[in-house]
Amino acid sequence: MNKLTRLIRGEVKRLVKYKILPVSLATAAVWIGLFLFISAKEAREIAPLLIFVDVAAMSILLLGASHHLEKQDGTIRTMMVMPVSLGQIITAKTAASMLLAIESAVVTAAALYLIHGATFNYALLLLFVAIAGAAHAAIGFVLSLNSKDFTTMLGLLMLYMFVCTVPSILFSFGIVDAKYEWLFMISPSHSASHLISSAVRGEYQLAMIIAGCLYLTILAAALFRFAVYPKFKDNAARG
Amino acid sequence: MGTAFSVKDLHFRYPSSSEDTIKGINFDVVEGEIFGLLGPSGAGKSTTQKILVKLLEDYRGGIKYFGKDLKAMGHSFYEEIGVGFEVPVHFTKLTALENMQFFAGFYKSTANIQELMERVGLWEYRNMKVGEYSKGMKVRLNFVRAMLNNPRVLFLDEVTNGLDPKNARIIKDMIAEYRDQGGTVFLTTHLMNDVEQLCDRVAFCVDGNLIEVSTPRDLKLKYGKREVKVEYRDNGAIASAVFPLDGIGFNEEFQNLLKTANIETIHSGETSMEEIFIIVTGVELNEQANQAD
Numbered sequence: 431m432n433k434l435t436r437l438i439r440g441e442v443k444r445l446v447k448y449k450i451l452p453v454s455l456a457t458a459a460v461w462i463g464l465f466l467f468i469s470a471k472e473a474r475e476i477a478p479l480l481i482f483v484d485v486a487a488m489s490i491l492l493l494g495a496s497h498h499l500e501k502q503d504g505t506i507r508t509m510m511v512m513p514v515s516l517g518q519i520i521t522a523k524t525a526a527s528m529l530l531a532i533e534s535a536v537v538t539a540a541a542l543y544l545i546h547g548a549t550f551n552y553a554l555l556l557l558f559v560a561i562a563g564a565a566h567a568a569i570g571f572v573l574s575l576n577s578k579d580f581t582t583m584l585g586l587l588m589l590y591m592f593v594c595t596v597p598s599i600l601f602s603f604g605i606v607d608a609k610y611e612w613l614f615m616i617s618p619s620h621s622a623s624h625l626i627s628s629a630v631r632g633e634y635q636l637a638m639i640i641a642g643c644l645y646l647t648i649l650a651a652a653l654f655r656f657a658v659y660p661k662f663k664d665n666a667a668r669g
Numbered sequence: 670m671g672t673a674f675s676v677k678d679l680h681f682r683y684p685s686s687s688e689d690t691i692k693g694i695n696f697d698v699v700e701g702e703i704f705g706l707l708g709p710s711g712a713g714k715s716t717t718q719k720i721l722v723k724l725l726e727d728y729r730g731g732i733k734y735f736g737k738d739l740k741a742m743g744h745s746f747y748e749e750i751g752v753g754f755e756v757p758v759h760f761t762k763l764t765a766l767e768n769m770q771f772f773a774g775f776y777k778s779t780a781n782i783q784e785l786m787e788r789v790g791l792w793e794y795r796n797m798k799v800g801e802y803s804k805g806m807k808v809r810l811n812f813v814r815a816m817l818n819n820p821r822v823l824f825l826d827e828v829t830n831g832l833d834p835k836n837a838r839i840i841k842d843m844i845a846e847y848r849d850q851g852g853t854v855f856l857t858t859h860l861m862n863d864v865e866q867l868c869d870r871v872a873f874c875v876d877g878n879l880i881e882v883s884t885p886r887d888l889k890l891k892y893g894k895r896e897v898k899v900e901y902r903d904n905g906a907i908a909s910a911v912f913p914l915d916g917i918g919f920n921e922e923f924q925n926l927l928k929t930a931n932i933e934t935i936h937s938g939e940t941s942m943e944e945i946f947i948i949v950t951g952v953e954l955n956e957q958a959n960q961a962d
C-alpha cells in the first residue's frame with residue numbers, strides 16, 4: 431500500500447473512531463426523514479440546500495473538530511516525524527473531508543430517488559461537490575490553523591457563515607433579485623450553493639457555472655499553497 | 670565512528686518571541702554515544718531537539734547530519750531517526766496496538782512491535798484505548814513509538830519523566846542496549862539519575878547557551894570536592910570529621926581516628942551530578958521542579 435493510501439485509510443478510520451462520520455451520517459438521516467413529509471417538488475427545492483449546508487458548513491465544522499482533537503492528542507507532531515511529505519498529510523486530510531461532503535451528497539441523492547423517484551445528473555453533482563468540498567476543506571484548515579482551540583474555531587466559523595453563508599441562504603429564498611447573483615459568487619459559499627443547485631435542479635447558466643468552478647478551484651489552490659501549507663508545520667511543531 | 674550531528678553556532682528564535690531562545694550553541698553528537706542535554710526548565714532543550722528533528726526549520730547556523738546539511742535532507746531523514754516526545758502523541762480513541770501499527774506502516778524497516786511492547790510491559794494492554802492509559806503508560810508507549818523504525822539516531826525528550834523506578838530502569842536498560850548495538854542517542858533531561866546511569870557525554874544548557882560539554886566522570890573530577898568524610902561514634906553521639914584526599918596516607922589525624930574511633934561510615938567527597946547541576950547552572954533542582962508543576 432502506498433503512503434498516501436495508508437494516510438487516507440488512517441484518516442477515514444479515525445473519522446469513524448472519533449465519531450465524526452457517524453455524526454455526519456446521523457444528520458443526513460435527519461434530512462432523509464424530512465423528505466418523507468414533503469412533496470417531490472419541495473424535496474427537489476430543498477435538497478440542494480441540504481447538500482450545500484453539509485459541504486459548506488458541516489465539513490468545515492468536522493474538519494475543525496478533527497484538527498483540534500488531533501492537536502489535543504499531539505498526534506500531528508508525530509505525523510510530522512514520519513517519512514511522508516507535508517503535502518501527503520494535507521492531501522489525506524482534505525480527501526477525508528471531501529469524503530464527508532460526498533457521503534452526504536450521496537445519501538441525499540439516494541433518498542431523493544428512493545422516496546420521490548427524482549433523478550438528476552449525478553456525475554455533475556459529484557464534480558461540483560468535489561470542487562466545493564476542496565475549497566471548503568481549505569477554508570476549514572485556515573480557520574482551524576488560526577484558532578487555538580475548538581471553541582475559537584466555532585467562533586470563526588460562525589463569523590464566516592454570517593458573512594458568506596447567510597446571504598447565500600437568503601438569496602436562495604428569493605429575497606434578493608436574481609440579476610445580482612454574480613455579486614454573491616464572491617462568497618465561496620454562494621459559488622458552492624449555485625453549482626449544487628444547478629446540478630440538482632437541472633438548470634444551468636453556463637457562464638456562472640464556469641465562473642463558479644474556476645473561482646472555487648483557484649481559491650482552494652491559493653489557500654492551500656499560501657495559507658495552509660506554510661502554517662501547518664509551524665502549528666504542528668508548536669502544538 | 671562518524672559524527673551523527675555537528676552543530677555550529679546555532680541560533681533560533683520563535684516567531685512570537687522578541688529574543689533568541691537558542692543563542693549560538695556548538696556541539697557534536699558522536700555516532701554510538703548517548704549524548705545528554707541537561708539544563709533547567711525553559712533552557713531550550715526541547716527546542717534544540719525540535720530543531721535537530723527538523724520540526725523547527727528557521728534556524729541560523731549550520732547543522733550537519735552524518736556530514737550532510739540537515740536543511741537539504743528530505744523526508745527520508747525520518748526513515749533513520751526515532752523521536753520520543755516529552756508529551757503524549759497518540760490517537761487517544763485508538764488502541765495502543767492500532768496506534769503502533771498505523772505508525773509502523775510508513776517505514777521501510779520496522780521493529781517487532783510485540784517484542785517492544787512486551788519489554789516495556791504494555792503488550793497485555795495493547796487493546797486498551799490510549800485515552801485510558803495512565804501517564805506512565807503513555808510515556809512508555811512514546812518510547813516504543815520512537816523505536817518503531819529501528820532508528821539510526823534516537824531522540825528522547827524527558828524519556829523517564831513520570832515513570833516509577835522499575836519502569837524507568839527497563840527503559841534505561843533498553844536505551845543502553847540500543848547504544849551497545851551501535852545506536853546513537855540524543856537525550857534531553859533534567860533528571861540527574863538518567864545522566865549518571867546513561868550518558869556518555871553531557872552538555873549543560875542554560876538560557877539558550879551551552880556552558881559545559883563533558884563526560885560525567887570529568888565533570889565529577891572537575892567539580893568534585895577532593896576530601897574524605899568520616900562519621901564515628903563519640904561517647905554515644907555521632908561525630909564527623911573531614912580530611913583532604915591529597916596525602917591522606919600520611920595524614921596522622923585521619924589514621925589516629927581510624928585506629929581509635931568507632932567508625933560508622935567513610936565517604937569520599939564525590940560530588941553527585943545533582944550538585945554539579947546546581948554548581949554549573951546555578952539553578953536548584955527542586956526550584957525548577959516547582960516551576961514545572
Ligand SMILES: Nc1ncnc2c1ncn2[C@@H]1O[C@H](COP(=O)(O)OP(=O)(O)OP(=O)(O)O)[C@@H](O)[C@H]1O
Nearest residue numbers: 668683685686690709710711712713714715716717
Ligand atoms: N512555541 C513557542 N513560542 C514561543 N516561545 C516558546 C515556544 N516554545 C517554547 N518557547 C520558549 O522557549 C524557551 C525554551 O523552551 P523549551 O521547551 O525548549 O525548554 P526546555 O529546556 O525543554 O524546558 P523543560 O525542561 O521545561 O522541558 C522557553 O522560554 C519557552 O517559553
Ligand SMILES: [Mg+2]
Nearest residue numbers: 714715755826
Ligand atoms: Mg522540554
